[in-house]
Amino acid sequence: MRNWYxxxxxxxxxSVDDRGLQYADGLFETIAVRNGKPRxxxxxxxxxxxxxxxxxxxLPATDEILRSLMLAxxxxxxxxxxxxxxxxxxxxxxxxxxxxPQDPHTTIMIGLFDRKVGAAEHYQRGVAIRFCNARLxxxxxxxxxxxxSRLDQVRARAEWSDxxxxxxxxxxxxxxxxxxxxxxxxxxxxxxxxxxxxxxxxVSGVMRQHLLAIASQNALPFETNTITPxxxxxxxxxxxxxxxxxxxxxxxxxxxxxxxxxxxxRMRELLQGSGVIEGPE
Amino acid sequence: MRNWYxxxxxxxxxSVDDRGLQYADGLFETIAVRNGKPRxxxxxxxxxxxxxxxxxxxLPATDEILRSLMLAxxxxxxxxxxxxxxxxxxxxxxxxxxxxPQDPHTTIMIGLFDRKVGAAEHYQRGVAIRFCNARLxxxxxxxxxxxxSRLDQVRARAEWSDxxxxxxxxxxxxxxxxxxxxxxxxxxxxxxxxxxxxxxxxVSGVMRQHLLAIASQNALPFETNTITPxxxxxxxxxxxxxxxxxxxxxxxxxxxxxxxxxxxxRMRELLQGSGVIEGPE
Numbered sequence: 001m002r003n004w005y006x007x008x009x010x011x012x013x014x015s016v017d018d019r020g021l022q023y024a025d026g027l028f029e030t031i032a033v034r035n036g037k038p039r040x041x042x043x044x045x046x047x048x049x050x051x052x053x054x055x056x057x058x059l060p061a062t063d064e065i066l067r068s069l070m071l072a073x074x075x076x077x078x079x080x081x082x083x084x085x086x087x088x089x090x091x092x093x094x095x096x097x098x099x100x101p102q103d104p105h106t107t108i109m110i111g112l113f114d115r116k117v118g119a120a121e122h123y124q125r126g127v128a129i130r131f132c133n134a135r136l137x138x139x140x141x142x143x144x145x146x147x148x149s150r151l152d153q154v155r156a157r158a159e160w161s162d163x164x165x166x167x168x169x170x171x172x173x174x175x176x177x178x179x180x181x182x183x184x185x186x187x188x189x190x191x192x193x194x195x196x197x198x199x200x201x202x203v204s205g206v207m208r209q210h211l212l213a214i215a216s217q218n219a220l221p222f223e224t225n226t227i228t229p230x231x232x233x234x235x236x237x238x239x240x241x242x243x244x245x246x247x248x249x250x251x252x253x254x255x256x257x258x259x260x261x262x263x264x265x266r267m268r269e270l271l272q273g274s275g276v277i278e279g280p281e
Numbered sequence: 282m283r284n285w286y287x288x289x290x291x292x293x294x295x296s297v298d299d300r301g302l303q304y305a306d307g308l309f310e311t312i313a314v315r316n317g318k319p320r321x322x323x324x325x326x327x328x329x330x331x332x333x334x335x336x337x338x339x340l341p342a343t344d345e346i347l348r349s350l351m352l353a354x355x356x357x358x359x360x361x362x363x364x365x366x367x368x369x370x371x372x373x374x375x376x377x378x379x380x381x382p383q384d385p386h387t388t389i390m391i392g393l394f395d396r397k398v399g400a401a402e403h404y405q406r407g408v409a410i411r412f413c414n415a416r417l418x419x420x421x422x423x424x425x426x427x428x429x430s431r432l433d434q435v436r437a438r439a440e441w442s443d444x445x446x447x448x449x450x451x452x453x454x455x456x457x458x459x460x461x462x463x464x465x466x467x468x469x470x471x472x473x474x475x476x477x478x479x480x481x482x483x484v485s486g487v488m489r490q491h492l493l494a495i496a497s498q499n500a501l502p503f504e505t506n507t508i509t510p511x512x513x514x515x516x517x518x519x520x521x522x523x524x525x526x527x528x529x530x531x532x533x534x535x536x537x538x539x540x541x542x543x544x545x546x547r548m549r550e551l552l553q554g555s556g557v558i559e560g561p562e
Contacts, residue, residue: 002377004297013294014302016285016390021295021369024305024430055432056439086377088302091435096283096367096394098431098438098462109297113377137420138454142432149305149430150379151336151423154372157379158337173419181379
């Protein structure tokens with residue numbers, strides 16, 4: 001069950017002239033709604049506002065956007081409930097040609113989807129992941145932003161159909177590991193928590209940011225580093241983060257097997273302490 | 282005046298669930314229609330088919346697509362006339378998530394726009410261009426394909442509003458010149474025709490391919506090369522190509538001024554000999 005809204009109205013379609021379709025001229029956020037409220041809204045809205053500034057797409061003030069989200073949540077019959085919310089922002093309608101319109105009217109679409117509750121075993125016994133051949137484009141000028149164009153991730157996700165594999169890791173053009181198709185990556189080696197830097201490509205995940213802030217507040221040492229596939233394979237712990245599922249420990253990555261995650265567990269406790277509860281208690 | 286068609290029907294909108302909007306999961310072609318027929322159709326259809334194969338998007342046979350184009354040209358009231366045609370191909374509707382649908386139905390949209398006839402002076406006295414700061418993402422895995430995502434080009438085109446400047450050159454991540462926002466680049470130095478290779482990023486332009494084939498057939502020496510901004514600035518001749526305007530000589534690029542284009546003129550004669558007539562005779 002999904003519902004889309006634009007300008008307060010339920011919609012099923014958008015103009016074929018929207019620059020989101022014509023040029024992927026826009027960005028998006030995928031937000032966990034819990035008890036009817038967008039979780040980690042501050043981080044989502046900051047990324048959305050900063051991405052819009054970098055692309056020079058005009059956005060309403062954060063409070064106004066939040067009001068629209070709440071209205072859409074209510075209109076979809078999910079008041080006070082859990083859901084997944086996707087907000088798409090584009091430069092709006094345009095004539096043919098790459099030049100931005102003289103008088104642009106930003107398109108804001110809000111989609112509401114049923115929450116998919118993750119299986120308890122993913123949190124307790126860990127998940128299986130793989131490496132993908134599809135790499136991320138190198139583009140420092142837009143790295144970190146959640147751009148509408150997700151073709152690299154689509155190509156990567158198309159590489160496997162084994163339902164046991166829950167995520168694929170993607171490399172950058174230099175062969176370093178950046179993230180999963182829909183998640184950020186953390187590894188622990190000799191007690192040190194590490195996550196790839198997001199300066200050349202990849203998305204600066206909201207849950208990643210939240211986890212790094214938590215680690216910092218709790219004096220848990222971490223580094224943002226260049227991480228090679230071998231670093232991943234030889235890590236003591238691997239975990240994934242995203243805004244919906246929180247933290248998934250990784251039990252299997254190729255021939256690497258992991259069955260204990262002390263630092264991951266500590267991060268999950270801290271995450272729950274911050275109010276982000278996903279998976280079994 | 283523009284008209285869009287899908288499945289033989291005039292449309293103004295598309296489903297918000299189309300993966301073209303959600304993920305830029307598709308590609309497109311922009312084709313010159315002359316006397317009611319798509320020009321250089323063979324080259325356009327080859328790029329479209331090869332791009333679809335590389336993205337694993339199912340496409341009808343070339344002849345069937347051509348029939349759809351001709352029907353759209355007629356339906357738009359442009360039978361036997363000139364126009365600009367844009368065909369957009371996406372992986373179709375999908376549920377949320379990057380994984381391709383199990384049973385995908387490719388979306389094919391055909392847009393028809395009035396032809397914009399280029400000013401005679403662009404062909405006779407040359408055009409002014411600039412260098413852009415926005416660079417092309419490095420992505421060898423999809424280089425050459427005309428992907429739906431054009432955000433790099435949008436960012437580049439947004440850098441200038443001076444209507445005297447008709448095109449901006451874009452560099453790759455290494456700082457070499459690749460192409461314009463909507464055209465391919467050729468330079469002539471010491472009589473040698475050169476154009477950047479399209480292996481790391483950029484679009485393998487149909488007019489570029491046609492021109493290279495013509496040069497080859499007429500024993501006109503050329504090379505596909507790494508071209509630096511300095512190579513462009515010190516070139517004896519610069520010209521741009523695209524499927525609509527054919528060839529534009531460049532008269533000005535920053536402080537570089539050029540007022541004679543013998544090799545460019547020769548290429549334009551050969552192009553006209555091949556049936557591609559653009560600009561004054």
